[in-house]
Amino acid sequence: MNESVGNVTVLDHPLIQHKLTIMRNKETSIAGFRRLLREIAHLMCYEVTRDLELELIDIETPMAPMKSPSIKGKKLVFASILRAGNGLLDGMLDLVPAARVAHIGMYRDHETLEPVEYYFKAPSSLEDRLVIVVDPMLATANSATAAIEKLKERGATDIRFLCLLAAPEGIKHFTEAHPDVPVFTAAIDSHLNEKGYIVPGLGDAGDRMYGTK
Ligand code: URA
Numbered sequence: 001m002n003e004s005v006g007n008v009t010v011l012d013h014p015l016i017q018h019k020l021t022i023m024r025n026k027e028t029s030i031a032g033f034r035r036l037l038r039e040i041a042h043l044m045c046y047e048v049t050r051d052l053e054l055e056l057i058d059i060e061t062p063m064a065p066m067k068s069p070s071i072k073g074k075k076l077v078f079a080s081i082l083r084a085g086n087g088l089l090d091g092m093l094d095l096v097p098a099a100r101v102a103h104i105g106m107y108r109d110h111e112t113l114e115p116v117e118y119y120f121k122a123p124s125s126l127e128d129r130l131v132i133v134v135d136p137m138l139a140t141a142n143s144a145t146a147a148i149e150k151l152k153e154r155g156a157t158d159i160r161f162l163c164l165l166a167a168p169e170g171i172k173h174f175t176e177a178h179p180d181v182p183v184f185t186a187a188i189d190s191h192l193n194e195k196g197y198i199v200p201g202l203g204d205a206g207d208r209m210y211g212t213k
Contacts (some may be wrong), residue, residue, distance in 0.1 A: 002047065003044075004174055006175065007179065007181070007182050007183055008171055008175065008181070008182075008183045008184075008185065008188075009047075009165070009182065009185070010187065010188060011043070011044055011047050011184055011186050012184055012186075013184070014044055014045055014071045016043050016186050017091035017186065017187075018040055019036045019040050020036075020040065020164065020165075020186050020187060022036055022163075023036045023037065023202055023208075024200065024202045025026075026203065029210075030208065030209070030210070031209045033099065033128050033208045033209060034087060034209050035099055036096070037088065037091065037136065037164070037205075037209065038086040038087065038090050038091040038187065039091065040088075040164065040208075041087070041088045041089075041090065041091020041092050041094075042091050042094060042136075042167050043113075044088070044091075044092045044184065044186065045091065045092045045095045045162075046095070046098065047184065048121065048132060048160060048162055048184050049076075049095075049096070049164055052071050052072075052130070053071070053072040053073065054069040054070065054071060054072060055069070055070060055072040056068065056069060056070075056101070057069075057070045058173045059212075060177070067069075073128070073130075074125075074127075074128050074156065074167040075098055075099055075123075075129065076099045076100070076101045076130050076132060077099065077101070077102055077122070077126060077129050077130070077131040077156075077174065077192050078093065078099050078100075078101050078102070078120065078131075078132050078134060079090050079101075079102035079104060079131055079132070079134065079146050079147065080102070080103055080104065080105075080133075080134050080135075081102065081104050081106055081133065081135035081143055081144065081149060081187055082103055082104065082105045082106065082119065083105075083135070083157040083158040083206045083209075083210070084135060084136045084137065084205040084209060085104075085133075085134045086209075087136060087205070087209045088134040088135070088136055088162065088164070089101065089134055092132070092134065093157055097139075100123040100129070101114070101122065101123075102116070102120075102122035102123065102126075102131070102151070103116040103119060103120075103121050104119070104120055104133075104147045104150065104151075105117065105119025105120065106118070106143040106147060107143075108140075108142065108143065110195075113140050113142060114142055115143040115146045117140045117146065117150070117189055117196070119180050120150060120160070122151065122154055124152050124159070124211075126151060126155040126157075127155040127156070127157065129156070129158070130158045130159075130160070131156045131158065131159045131160070131180075132154055132159075132160045132161075132162055133147060133148060133151070133159060133160070133161045133162065134162045134163070135147075135161075135162075135163055136162065136163055136164040136165065136204050136205040137163060137165055137198055137201070138161070138163040138165070138167065138170040138171065138174060138185065139167050139170050139173070139196050139197065139198050140167075140169065140170055140173065140192065141170035141173040141174040141177070141190055141198050142171075142173070142212075144148045144161060144170075144174055145173060145177040145210070146162075147177060148161070148177075148181060149177075152171075157180045157206070158202050159178075159180075160181065160183075160184065161174070161178075161181050161187060162181050162183075162184045162185075162186070163180070163183070163184070163186075163200065164186050164187075164202075164205070165185065165186065165189055165198050165201055166183065166185040166186075166187070166188050166189070166198075167188075167189055167191060167192045167198045168188060168189075168190075168191065169189075169191065169192050170198075171183065171188065171194070174199050186190075189208055199204070
């Protein structure tokens with residue numbers, strides 16, 4: 001069973017946990033890391049969307065007309081915090097191909113660890129849509145809180161945050177800043193180091209996805 005404490009849910013499906021272990025291993029190749037992130041995104045997307053409301057719509061099968069369940073309301077929005085968010089985004093879009101996509105470019109200033117925004121592009125109507133923000137690492141939570149601030153300014157009211165790993169410090173910062181935004185993660189690690197990396201973590205998710213350093 002997934003475990004929830006307050007607003008934070010740890011998705012402990014055995015496949016998610018198994019794949020995460022392989023991703024954490026520093027010997028895992030770039031191709032393997034990318035593939036696993038996409039696969040975990042499928043499993044996490046399934047969990048994060050499991051309470052979406054359905055409505056019955058009229059269709060005709062080759063055999064007969066019927067009323068069949070379909071997701072109610074406007075198309076979902078997936079908001080990727082660049083660049084590592086794109087690894088989760090790809091997997092989410094595999095499952096919900098009609099979702100709208102927002103891209104939020106934030107990088108961490110390595111000195112201050114503060115987020116610097118360099119790009120923001122989102123669908124014009126965020127009201128009345130579920131917005132799922134994705135970023136594999138909730139470390140200081142500076143980028144995530146700033147990104148969600150921006151989405152709220154643009155009208156989003158129904159927001160969820162999905163990450164792979166979270167640090168306790170990041171969870172505290174995030175849930176204080178946005179108590180209305182549920183967080184879904186595959187694991188909560190020990191702590192942040194002095195450079196703002198999650199320990200034991202998996203290193204720099206963007207570097208491991210794209211082979212940069
Ligand atoms: N971002 C990463 O990619 N890794 C961390 O450990 C923290 C932030």
